Amino acid sequence: MSSDITFYATGYSDGDVDTNTSDNPTFSSIAAARYSRRQTMFSGVAALTVATLSTSLLAACSDSDAPDAPLQVSAGQDGQTSAGRPVTITGTVDAETQSVKWEQVSGPTVTLANADTRAVSFIAPGVAEQAALTFRFTATSADGRTASDETVITVTPARLGFDAVAKSLADKVVVPAGYNVTVLYRLGDPIRSNVGAYANNGSDADFDGRAGDHHDALQYFPLAASGNGPDAANNTRGLLVMNHENITQEYLHAGAPSPAPRPEREALKEMECHGVSVVEVTRAASGAWSYVQGGALNRRITPLTPMDFHGPAKGNAKLRTLFSPDGTKGRGTINNCANGYTAWGTNLTCEENWAFYFRRDAGDNNVRTPAEVRALGRYGINQGNSGNYAWTSVSPSDASSTVYRRWNATVDPAAPADGTGDFRNEPNQFGWVVEIDPYDPTKAPRKRTALGRIAHEGCWPGLFTAGRKPAFYTGDDGRGEYIFKFVSATPWAAGDAQAADRLAIGDKYLDAGTLYVAKFNADGGGEWLPLVFGQGPLTPANATYAFADQADVLIHARLAADLLGATKMDRPEWGAVNPKNGEIYFTLTNNNASGRPLGGTDAANPRHYNDLKGATNQYGNPNGHILRFRENGDNGEATSFTWDIYAFGAGADLPSQVNVSGLDASNDFSSPDGLWFSRATNPAGQNSPVVWIQTDDGAFTDQSNCMMLAAMPGAVGDGGAATITNQGADGTLRNQSTIVGKAPGANLRRFLVGPKECEITGVDSTPDGRSLFVNIQHPGEGLTGASAWPDSQNGGSSTARPRSATIVITKDDGGVVAL
Template sequence: MSAPAPERRLLPLAVSPSHPGGRSAMTCHYRCDDACSKPVPNTTDNGYFGDIAAASASRRTILKGAGLAAAFVGFGAASAMPAAAAPATAPAAGAPRTRGRGTSPFGFTPIEPVPAGTDKVVVPEGFTWSTIIAWGDPILPGAPEFDFDRQSAAAQAGQFGYNNDYTTLIRGKSQNDATLVCNNEYTNDELMFRGYTGSASLTPEQIRITMAAHGMSVVAVERKSAKAEWSYVRGATVNRRVTATTPFVVDGPAAGSRLLRTSADPSGTRVLGTFGNCAGGTTPWGTVISGEENFNGYFSAATAPADQAAAYQRYGLTGSKGRGWERVDGRFDATQEPNEVNRFGWVVELDPSDPTSTPVKHTAMGRMKHEGANVTIAPDGRVVAYMGDDERFDYLYKFVSRDTFRKGNSPKARKHNLGLLSEGDLYVAKFTGDGFEDGISDGSGEWLAITKDGKSQVPGMSLEEVLVWTRLAADKLGATKMDRPEDVEPNLVNGRTYVVCTNNTRRTPSQIDEANPRANNKHGHIIEITPTRGDDTQPTFAWKIVLIAGDPNDPTTYWNGYDRSEVSPISCPDNIAFDEAGNMWIATDGNALGACDGMYLYPLEGPHKGHLQQFLSVPAYAETCGPLVTWDQRTVLAAVQHPGEETGGSPETPLSQFPYQGDGQPRPAVIQIRPTR
């Protein structure tokens, strides 16, 4: 299944997608409730910092000269490690590279961009791909084999969920057994059921099927040796499905709040289900945290209660028509249960080692459209979690735990660590630029406290209000409006954190600032944050942009100082991960250059810093999610989400047949890419 890489060259990618951000209109409908066609929820007049005159007058000239030719062109097309050779250990940062050796254990010749609509997985020459698990594969004991035309809610509750996003692999007792955990973000109802003409055409059973296809999937995987491929273990003890009806416990300062109480749960501490789960992270104590993102589109909200009108508008609930779930479960009619909406939009934590455990929603970490959360351990032992709110003009957040991490896996240490995200301080970021004159978008920043020592830091808002209505609290503090901050990942090798801003086509020339330096930002950018004195708990930080994505022929793109004539085109970075050498792996969502989405390797240190290379292209109308490089540096995992998701696609006229298992229908799946020898 591997594909040869043609001779390296740049393509004139000028195709205009049907949607301004590169996504299909179908994607916007199901994932974010058609957010692009609605007013931006953030209507605050928070100032845009920076020298706007300098930005508009001279930015193109400054960035045009920002690319610096590398001393060695040894990583990529000119001199990649032979793809069939055994992976090599990365040289130390700054060490000269010789022909045949790369900056990553994966030496490869980058692939060319693949035209949008091409229904093919493409990997570099010398690599092969295969499926680990796909939508509908049975994972629980007694679950039936997948049958597209005979699906049931009971069957789906025991099968792998739909539209897998964040993916992690937790190592077991040996290097050849592990637990795979995936988010199942949302469903494409029109691709799941024949004859679909809208949510009103779904039967109650079909609605329950979609509810069971959301949430998270936990499944054991194994391989025969380090060189063998991974396969999933059906019926394993750890296997689990978490769906839209799984019980969750609510903890933290807002647990029991009047804003979380409903007729079914007057305590405000027990919630059924999770959905809209996008990105996430794996904690040092072995749990998985997941972000509930576009929850607003699941509720029918014709009328907001008077005391929550501003919050409903700010969270995109005003005018939401829902997904039809209220037909089988009245809590999704926000007119009847106005507080049910407040029980979603949280960071949730799941212990994959214990299938009997109750997952938790952490109110101390605030409520927003969480792309995800990722943690690092500060020098004093406290846990710091970084989070992005994935909406145009929304904010970057940080949570600092009250208590400190305890090493070891004793029952006492584990119990302690399982409570680390339950209490702590919440902050939102304000960026300040130092001017564009230095040719680099960079500057300093500060963390504005939303909560501190168990108290609200926002005048006029109580502790429960700032945690349930976190966006409103951040608005009042004057946080910096960002271009859809999605995945935010600490790099444990270099101690810096990276903020992925996917795009923002609504930003106008008068609204650009140094941290968001491009109007009509169709292609996105990535910001590097360096905490003061290397301590993530500090109230200040330094920052700089390390990638301004787009066609390398565009002189306003920026590749961390690397010669743009040697890099792969990239658009709409979404999720990122880091390998053992600290190199960044980027997955894209909504390529606005007329190509399929893909995965890219982006070195952050050494003479090849900024030499972006495309490693994977996913099939027609799919998104690349869950980039993960395994601990032995031999396998790359990718979650291929929503294949065939394009206007006109249906079970009768599928626009993709990925993962090509002979049933004629597209099925989201997790794949693995490995060297052929």
């Protein structure tokens, strides 16, 4: 580029003639020596080029007030930032302008905000390696002169951009400096326009039009500006779909819950507080989020909502009840814990600890077949169970109602033996993955029986690849239970993502396929074992349980997995799929000494130790771990995989044989539960995606309330083989080999700590990653009076009843959360 300064004749002016012919340096040549690499282009002046001077020099020597002088502009200094950070570039002009414009010249494409003003802004894009982005600033003066200048912003790969928060026992949500917390949607908040504000004193009713209790998994579904359907890129208007897993009775009623026989008003309220919310949320121009009471798509899905059965078990004799004699219909969903989503825009809600809501009277085994007794016992529906909350003790105002009676699975001796006259088969109507179209309240949710009946924690899709059959991963949340995978019978067609009838697309991919269960081998490999009727032990001739057909295999997936030799796990909770490489992560929350004794460890569940809490022994694996695996060929259809353990939960004070991952005060944790990777639509989910880890802990609560951490993990195989020395209560030592990932170090940090006696569960973001939604479940669960959250968040009432709630977290600078 030229470093010369070109002057333009302007006609005679006294004193405007250079008469000094000496060789001494001129001011112009001094300024030229400071000229940067930029080139300024002019139109209307024979396309001549001159150097752009710095602002200070322009102030000293600009002659642009003359009508034919070159217009001087600057695009600002070059700069450097990292992916996900907000960038503002301010251009300067030395004259009154008619217009200005910014445009990107090169580098990964970004969206420019306020491109027709002097100050333009954008979010630094996700990059795998350092990249240069060039931007051109063009100004047109009031008298028609035009000039441009360029600046370069260098973007480096994403990194965690916050300081870890300390452990906390405060009754508030604590986040890093530079972040803001807003309470968005609380227990009892009205979602219908005709429902009044929540009194929070036990007097409230109408919970089919209010937020339920125990907020759990959530998903943000972007909503079109018209409000009529999806808009994948909308970051300011959407539907939050969230589970309401359970209740804290004492906070719902004016006084203590009534004993059996239960009043109908109390039982109905408790039932309606379970289930799912669909609620519209919006972000104002100011940046403030709120939910929309009376939103057209707002609704509650509760244990009373009509459901349809789909897949191989639809119409099976084991689903027949007095309510649905043909076994094709059901009522409601309950104990919804984690969730999932589909590429065609629907929500998957999952029924977890549903079994304990059912009553079975003493002596019921005597009128059941041995196979029925075995199957009921395998799911924990034992005779003598009274059922959660004693709902069956209600005498309904409508004598014909079976709303409460349905929870009694005891055989009625006077009813037909096929189950159509009582609710002996009602437990078989629960334990499923349920698909909901959040954009269409006219369609009943569908229970997808091809994915098996277990205590589903959640259901997470693998990467959708055109021409390959989609895979969905799910955990059975119980000590010693299993990890499953469902592979659709139909290869993915990308056009189905835009279909208008979303539940019909669910029929296509979720009603037929193969359900597998995982077996983890000691060498770091693993196998997917198919649950297919007629194969191996899954036949009518099996002595343990005689399977009748494929529906029977799916209804009793636990029994089938037992017979196949699947690996018992330390409470499989949430799963998450890395959007970059497709690796699957699972939290194994914890196990105790009876569930995993010293001699019962294996490579995938390798620890047995004591984490002393005060004077209380905690033997087993009280702090849990996070396992990950990679499908062979990176293909969800594969029947084998490799695995390792990404991180072990532990206090930083525990010895290295327990604190295997080398955690310190910035990232020690216990009982990992919720798990989620940032969306691939923003830099936090690209190249080195951020995984979020949430805890549901009892072992570590003497040191901290439950928490959420952010991490940038490596990949399966980045560590190696290890041997852990375990110790039993009697001092016996036993070595266990395992496969351990690279220690996470500073790439794992504590991002949030919740209020007292809560669980942190449920997380999603807007597509741009700049607003993060998180659920705070059952604050004050211990009924100790320790929590008044969320009122206590900003110094409010210290005596208010605590409420589960959704919060939204944003960065003060408007950047991508965590980066």
